[in-house]
Amino acid sequence: MKTTYSFCMIYLKYCLFLGSVMLFMQSCDCLQKVEGIVYDAQKMQVLSDVVIYKKSESYNSIKTDSVGSFKFTDIDGGRNCSSVTLIFEKIGYKSDTLVFSANTLGAVIKLKK
Numbered sequence: 467m468k469t470t471y472s473f474c475m476i477y478l479k480y481c482l483f484l485g486s487v488m489l490f491m492q493s494c495d496c497l498q499k500v501e502g503i504v505y506d507a508q509k510m511q512v513l514s515d516v517v518i519y520k521k522s523e524s525y526n527s528i529k530t531d532s533v534g535s536f537k538f539t540d541i542d543g544g545r546n547c548s549s550v551t552l553i554f555e556k557i558g559y560k561s562d563t564l565v566f567s568a569n570t571l572g573a574v575i576k577l578k579k
Contacts, residue, residue: 495541495542496541496542496547496548496568497539497540497541497542497547497568497569498538498539498540498541498542498547498548498550498568498569499537499538499539499568499569499570499571500536500537500538500539500550500552500566500569500570500571500573501535501536501537501538501570501571501572501573502535502536502570502571502572502573502574502575503530503533503534503535503536503573503574503575504516504530504534504535504536504554504556504575504576504577505534505574505575505576505577506559506576506577506579507576507577507578507579508578508579510576512530512533512534512535513530513534513556513559513577514529514530514531514532514533514534515529515530515556516529516530516534516536516554516555516556516559516577517529517554517555517556518530518536518538518552518553518554518555519552519553520538520540520550520551520552520553521551521552521553521563522551523540524553526540538550538552542568547567547568547569548568549565549566549567549568550565550566550567550568550570551563551564551565551566552564552566554575554577556577558579559577559578559579560577560578560579562575562577562578
């Protein structure tokens with residue numbers, strides 16, 4: 467009786483572990499991260515308060531800070547990190563749509579008037 471109980475407990479733990487691994491593999495998310503600085507294309511001065519958002523999620527936006535820098539992060543479902551399409555907008559400038567790889571650091575964006 468004791469041997470049967472031990473075998474059942476080991477089997478149950480194994481099944482729980484295997485199930486957890488399978489669940490994790492199906493729900494792996496990808497961290498998309500883009501960091502950079504936005505400049506005026508003609509004057510090469512940094513631009514603050516540039517609105518940045520993911521193409522498919524205009525309701526979730528960020529802004530550049532006083533030195534023109536930004537850090538955009540988002541969780542994308544799926545096993546493979548896909549590219550990130552970001553839109554940059556500022557009053558008095560033409561909006562720009564750019565595609566970045568999932569993890570881009572040091573991006574330089576130049577907006578034109």
